[in-house]
Amino acid sequence: MLLALPPVPQLVLQQVPPSQERTVAPRRMGTHGMVLFGAGPRLYLSHIPMFHRPHDVQLLLAVSLEPQEAGAVPTDFSQGTYTVEPERFDLDALASGKLQRFRATVYQGNFEGGGTPVAREVTVKVEAVRYQRVLSDPAPALGAPRYLVLGEGSEVYLVHVLSHAPDFDQVLRVKLDRPLPRRDGPPPVLRFEGRENRLERRLQAGERLQARDEAGAPVGVEVQRELSFLKGPDFTP
Known part of the structure; x- marks a missing residue:
């Protein structure tokens, strides 16, 4: 005698179109x-x-x-x-x-x-x-200006680290008295202690200054040329 088995439920898979898979809307277009x-x-x-x-x-x-x-x-x-x-x-x-x-x-x-x-x-x-x-993320106020170092050797470029509005955006070509150690990851940072972090006190072409690297060691800096300067908060010329 054969026993009647209950019907097996069918699993229906709905295919998601590729255009809808993990779609993330642009946030900063x-x-x-x-x-x-x-x-x-x-x-x-x-x-x-x-x-x-x-x-x-x-x-x-x-x-x-x-x-x-x-x-x-x-x-x-x-x-x-x-x-x-x-x-x-x-x-x-x-x-x-x-x-x-x-x-x-x-x-x-x-x-x-x-x-x-x-x-x-x-x-x-x-x-x-x-x-x-991201500039809207919390950041400590910078008492002294800090600059990111891009390039290798003694002739490099400095980019001013932004913190709070209105701030200023600046790119400089400089010459260091000694190359900074090469490393992977974010660029090295130089601190210019004893100088206010204000646009009126930004580094100027022709200046010879003393900075500190991330280990606190002194680095001599000769500012050769200002390549870009934009005043915040809108950073227009």
């Missing part, structure tokens, strides 16, 4: 202008920030440029102000490393303040994200 500096194969971008979305991130990148035609882009951005006006993208995707290439126009001068285009449709390739901090 916009045109994120940047200061371009460096020379030869070592180039850097410093995002021009604000203290509100979508620009509320201090972000430093090591990059390379891929022009449409050979020789269409200068190779030395250490003698004056250069900026890039990129296509629209999500700044969070750039900071996280998800966005590794974007197109941009390179300007001599500030693209928002009378700059002159020197190359269009340039592909910017992100080699490394060197530093990032």
Whole structure:
């Protein structure tokens, strides 16, 4: 005699369209202008920030440029102000490393303040994200100015560390009396003790100063050129 077995329940799987899988809406979409500096194969971008979305991130990148035609882009951005006006993208995707290439126009001068285009449709390739901090996150007030150090050897670049509004954004080319130790991770930081962290007291070309590295050791600094200076809180030219 055969026993009647209860029907086996069927499991129905609903396939989620690929466009809906782990979709994260862009949080900082916009045109994120940047200061371009460096020379030869070592180039850097410093995002021009604000203290509100979508620009509320201090972000430093090591990059390379891929022009449409050979020789269409200068190779030395250490003698004056250069900026890039990129296509629209999500700044969070750039900071996280998800966005590794974007197109941009390179300007001599500030693209928002009378700059002159020197190359269009340039592909910017992100080699490394060197530093990032969301400006709306809590941060201690800086009694003395601090600068991030980009580059190797004695001739390097300093970028002012942002803390609280209104603050100021500054990029300098300097010469150190000794190279700083190479390391992975965030750039080294120099502190200029005995100097107020105000735009009126920012470092000036021609100054010879004494700074302290992260271990507290003295470092002599000769400021050669100011490559960019933008006054907060809107950081416009």
